[in-house]
Amino acid sequence: MSLSDPMPAPATGRFLSSVHHFPLRIYFEDTDLSGLVYHANYLRYMERARSDMLRIAGIDQRSAHEGGSGVYAVTDLAIRYRRPARLDDELMVVSRVAAVRSASCTIDQSVMRGDEELTNATITVAWLTPQGRPQRQPKAWTDIYTRLCQGEDIHP
Numbered sequence: 001m002s003l004s005d006p007m008p009a010p011a012t013g014r015f016l017s018s019v020h021h022f023p024l025r026i027y028f029e030d031t032d033l034s035g036l037v038y039h040a041n042y043l044r045y046m047e048r049a050r051s052d053m054l055r056i057a058g059i060d061q062r063s064a065h066e067g068g069s070g071v072y073a074v075t076d077l078a079i080r081y082r083r084p085a086r087l088d089d090e091l092m093v094v095s096r097v098a099a100v101r102s103a104s105c106t107i108d109q110s111v112m113r114g115d116e117e118l119t120n121a122t123i124t125v126a127w128l129t130p131q132g133r134p135q136r137q138p139k140a141w142t143d144i145y146t147r148l149c150q151g152e153d154i155h156p
Contacts, residue, residue: 012052013093018148020056022049022093026085036084042119043079046109049093050123053107057154059141070135072125075104079121089113100145103127103134 013022024045032038054061065071085091092112099106104126111119127137137145147154 012056013049015053015056015154017153018096018151020049020053020095022052022095024048024091024093026087026089026091028087030085031087035086037086037089039081042081042111042121043077045091045093045111046095046121046123049095049109050107050125053095057144057148059144064138068130069138070127070129073128073132074123075126076106076124077121079119081119083113083116083118085111085113085118091118097145097148098122100142100149102136102142105137105145 011023013020015021022045026037030037030041051061061072090113094110094112096108097105098108104124106122106124109121109123110117126134129135136142144154
């Protein structure tokens with residue numbers, strides 16, 4: 001491989017029907033003194049998976065933020081830790097849209113090692129004005145969320 005060869009793209013995961021799958025590997029920096037993944041890192045993995053899910057679904061958060069139309073903020077989070085992950089584990093964050101409302105969206109996420117669920121969470125995000133007040137999400141976005149929530153494949 002030379003410097004002129006194209007670089008591989010970052011992992012973005014992919015949709016299988018209406019469910020997003022985001023792969024990751026556990027590195028030494030992810031673990032604590034016990035050799036297990038530090039509890040807060042699961043939230044980071046889920047955030048990365050949600051961000052990539054939205055991006056490949058057609059929801060451009062960056063343009064919306066830079067254009068001054070709004071930003072998402074987590075308003076509710078419930079998480080359950082079931083089993084620990086360890087160094088070199090290959091994991092999958094599985095994300096499903098559970099509910100959509102005019103100004104918010106709820107996403108269920110699981111961190112899986114093979115068929116074993118390690119952690120699951122339900123996260124609600126609200127669409128806010130630049131001043132921090134709730135507002136209606138763009139209609140095109142609620143349409144995408146609604147299709148995903150109903151189990152429709154958005155990438156036929």
